[in-house]
Amino acid sequence: MGKKYSILLVEDDASLGYLLTEYLRMKDFDIIWEKEPAKVIDLIQNNRFDLAILDVMMVRVDGFTLAANISKEYPSLPFIFLTARSLKVDVLKGFSLGALDYLKKPIDEEELVVRILSLLDRLKRSSGHIDENSIFNIGMYRLNSSTQELFFESKVVHLTSRESELLKYLASHPNELCEHKGILETLWGNNDYFNRKSLNVFVTHLRKYLAQDPTIKIENVHGRGFILKTNLGEK
Structure with a gap:
């Protein structure tokens, strides 16, 4: 497998937690593996994780709620949900909370491993270029995709992994149509209904972050994709 990835599993079901822990170690x-959500933030503070797997239905x-707290304190940590809730x-x-995937129980252990490796592989590829390739000037904003920070004047917004990936993708193709299919297959790995809905949520997030500069806009091209328009209003 190459690099040994570090995973945080938050699951309060003792049987499932033990099974997944032993299988992933194998x-x-x-x-x-942590059973108590209250201990998770301290764990993240004292360890380096490549990915967190969070159960939804904990006592x-x-x-x-845990994911929202993680995103606030450690926005660069990617996470996925593992849950029986499938509505x-x-x-x-x-x-909408920033999850990279939403896996429904019961899940096949082999499928879980494939999905984890696929996600981490895409994250590694998307963050593989540093220095000049990680800095994007977007109107009055500056994106550092390697640190997932968006700067405006003296202010900085700490983006989630998905927000940073998406903004980097759009900023790499300014004033060009970025089709839904291309974005989803590159960043999500799958062009399906739920991922398209997720994409719309993250575009809404980015529009809010970029609202201070009237010369830029993320425009929706109905049924096709998005365009990051720059230099609006300039002659």
Whole structure:
């Protein structure tokens, strides 16, 4: 597998937590399993993780609340949900919180490993270019995609992994149509209904972040994709 990835598993079901921990270790992942959501932030502070796997239906703190706390404190840590809740509203809420994937129980362990490796592989490829390739000037903003920071004057917004990936993709093709299919297959790995809904959520986030500069705009081309328009109003 090459690099030994470090995984944080947050699961309060003892049987499932043990099963997944042993299986992922057998597949050469470095994994820490935590049953108590209240201990997770301290764990992230004291360890380096490549990915967090969060159960949604936990007794003391639900996974959605935990994910929001993680995103606030450690926006660069990517996470996925593992849950029995499969209603559309739950899936969309999971993606709106920044999840890279939403896996439904019961899940086949081999499928879980394939999905984890696919996600981490895409993250590695998307963050593989540093220095000049990680800095993008977007109107009055500056994006550092390697640190996932968006600067405007003296202010800085710490983006999530997905927000940074998406803005980098759009900024790499200024004033060009970025089709839904191309964005989703590059960043999400799959052009399906839930991922398209998730894409729309993240575009909304980026529009809010970029609202201070009237010379730039993320325009929706109905049924086709998005255009990051720059130099609006300039002659």
